[in-house]
Amino acid sequence: MGKKTWARGLPARAFGGGVERMRISYYPADRRVELEGRDDILGVVGYGVTTAWQGRAPYVATALVPTGPPVYEVIAGGPAVSALRDGVRYAYDDEWLFAAVTLGAGESIASVAAEAYGSILRVAEDEGYGYLIRAWQYFPDIHAADEGLERYRQFNRGRHQALEGYLARGGLRPAATCIGTRAGDLTLHVLARRTPGIAIENPRQVCAYRYPDTYGPRPPDFVRAMKVAGGPREWLWISGTAAIVGHESQAPGDLEAQARETFTNLDAVVACAGLGAQPRVLAAKVYVRGQGAVLPPWPGSWRSAPTLILRGDICRAELALEIEAVVVGGPQNEAQ
Ligand code: 3EB
Numbered sequence: 001m002g003k004k005t006w007a008r009g010l011p012a013r014a015f016g017g018g019v020e021r022m023r024i025s026y027y028p029a030d031r032r033v034e035l036e037g038r039d040d041i042l043g044v045v046g047y048g049v050t051t052a053w054q055g056r057a058p059y060v061a062t063a064l065v066p067t068g069p070p071v072y073e074v075i076a077g078g079p080a081v082s083a084l085r086d087g088v089r090y091a092y093d094d095e096w097l098f099a100a101v102t103l104g105a106g107e108s109i110a111s112v113a114a115e116a117y118g119s120i121l122r123v124a125e126d127e128g129y130g131y132l133i134r135a136w137q138y139f140p141d142i143h144a145a146d147e148g149l150e151r152y153r154q155f156n157r158g159r160h161q162a163l164e165g166y167l168a169r170g171g172l173r174p175a176a177t178c179i180g181t182r183a184g185d186l187t188l189h190v191l192a193r194r195t196p197g198i199a200i201e202n203p204r205q206v207c208a209y210r211y212p213d214t215y216g217p218r219p220p221d222f223v224r225a226m227k228v229a230g231g232p233r234e235w236l237w238i239s240g241t242a243a244i245v246g247h248e249s250q251a252p253g254d255l256e257a258q259a260r261e262t263f264t265n266l267d268a269v270v271a272c273a274g275l276g277a278q279p280r281v282l283a284a285k286v287y288v289r290g291q292g293a294v295l296p297p298w299p300g301s302w303r304s305a306p307t308l309i310l311r312g313d314i315c316r317a318e319l320a321l322e323i324e325a326v327v328v329g330g331p332q333n334e335a336q
Contacts, residue, residue, distance in 0.1 A: 021078050022096065022235070024283040024326055026308050029070035042080050042091045043098035043189060045073040045136075047310055056082045058089035060100045062138050063184025067288075067309045075191070088123045095230075097129035097192045105139040105186035109151045113137075113158030116188040121166050129192040132166075132174035133226045134237045137188045142180025142313050152178070152315045153216030160218040167221075172196055173209060176222035177240035177324050179287050180313030191237075197226035200236065200273045202265055206247040215247070220315075225269050233330035236273045240287065240322040241265050242314060252318035255288075256296045262323050263299050275329025281305035284325040287312040293320065 027035060029049050035041065036055030044053065045060045048070035053059035057080065078093035090099035099120045103112050116137075124130060137159075142152045155178065163173065174190065201207055202224045211219045225238040243250040243261035251257035270279055284307045288295065295309070305325065314322045 021076075021093070023074075023076045025074045025076070026283070026306055027072045027074060029072060031072065035072060035074060038076070039079055040076050041074055042077045042093065042096055042191075043075045043100065045075075045189065047071045047073070047308065056091075058082060058091050058098060058100050058189075060102070060187050060189045062187050063140065063181035064138055064179065064287075064310045064312050065182075067311065071308055073308065085123055086119050088119050090123055090127075092127060092129060095194060097124055097127060098189065099123055099192065100187065100189035102185045102187050105141075105184075108154070109139060109146060109186070110154040110158035110161075112139075112186050113155045113188075114162040115158075116186060117159055117162035120188060120190055121162065121171075124190070124192040125166075129194055130169075131172060131193050131196045132190055133193050133197045133228060134191040135174045135176040135188065135222070136190075137176065137178045137186070138181050138184075138312070139186035140181045140183055142178075142315055143317050149216070152180070153218075156216050156220050157218045159221050163221050172199055172226075173221045173223050175224070175226040175237045175239040176220075177285075177287075177322070178220065178222075178315050179240070179310075179322070180315065182311075193228065197228045197237075199223040200225040200227055200269060202241075202269045202272065204245055204265055204268050211247050225273060227273050227275075233328055234273070234275050235282075236270065236275060236279070236327040236329070238266065238269055238325045238327065240314075240324045241269065242316070242319045242322045244316075244319075249316055249318045253320065255293055255320040258320050259296050262321065263302065266302070266323060266325065270327055273327075273329075275327065277329065277331075279327045279329040282326045282328050284308070284323060285310060287314060287322045289314055289320050295321075 041057035048065040080091040082091040208220045228235045243258035250261045284305045286309045
């Protein structure tokens with residue numbers, strides 16, 4: 001028998017398509033011009049970057065500042081089409097859509113959250129990428145009170161309102177991160193997909209969307225992780241994870257103890273996802289509260305992960321750090 005020439009005409013998707021091409025990388029800010037010229041980028045997120053972005057890819061200027069020099073986070077995929085609609089900057093390849101909005105966050109953060117999610121969902125669903133996989137939301141003064149209710153809790157009300165219709169249509173809550181900034185606007189950026197992910201919860205923690213109302217009138221709508229299968233491998237997008245057991249914060253004010261608990265939670269989520277042989281951490285982000293915080297050494301499989309450390313306010317005042325990650329499992333014989 002000769003070569004399997006029948007495979008030649010098949011679309012890349014038959015072999016895993018967009019999932020296999022998805023890459024996450026961190027670049028120093030002086031690589032901007034090179035990044036601006038690329039056509040395989042779904043989205044770029046700047047941390048501590050002050051220069052204007054001139055590329056075609058959607059760009060998110062966050063108000064978060066890294067502990068080190070300014071950084072671009074690049075989420076790349078297949079050849080990407082970029083567009084702008086109703087204030088939503090977005091780009092898509094054959095599997096994934098990246099979308100971002102930036103809104104003034106001075107006033108009622110509940111309505112700002114509802115508007116941000118509402119406009120992103122309209123674009124994602126219209127373009128045929130109807131399943132949110134991952135969401136990141138950053139806004140200032142997360143602990144300040146607004147009409148007697150903490151702004152994070154107000155945010156949860158607005159998010160819940162915007163997601164109600166989507167959930168009723170069979171949409172799934174994404175994995176998420178929600179962090180307070182020192183200044184600036186609200187930024188919401190998401191990854192959505194044509195097909196649903198698989199929601200993964202952590203048996204050590206109450207589902208966030210079932211938190212008791214002592215944490216606010218509406219629970220935070222996110223899942224602990226989203227698993228996405230593609231080709232022979234599986235990707236796990238893990239939400240911002242903190243030292244919470246059940247629904248209660250652990251070791252208030254003790255960064256080292258919180259870090260240990262956080263890694264136990266991360267390992268529990270990875271174990272639950274059943275990723276197969278030797279899961280590998282592709283990228284991680286750490287959010288630490290306060291200026292002087294010194295992070296303890298990372299355990300085992302987390303040590304070699306490309307990691308970005310950012311200053312930010314974790315959404316519960318007693319929490320000192322939060323860690324998110326992307327983990328891949330399955331055969332590792334391809335470059336990534
Ligand atoms: C927690 O587990 C910690 O509101 O989207 C982590 C990740 C947290 C996402 C969100 C909040 C969110 O409840 C805080």
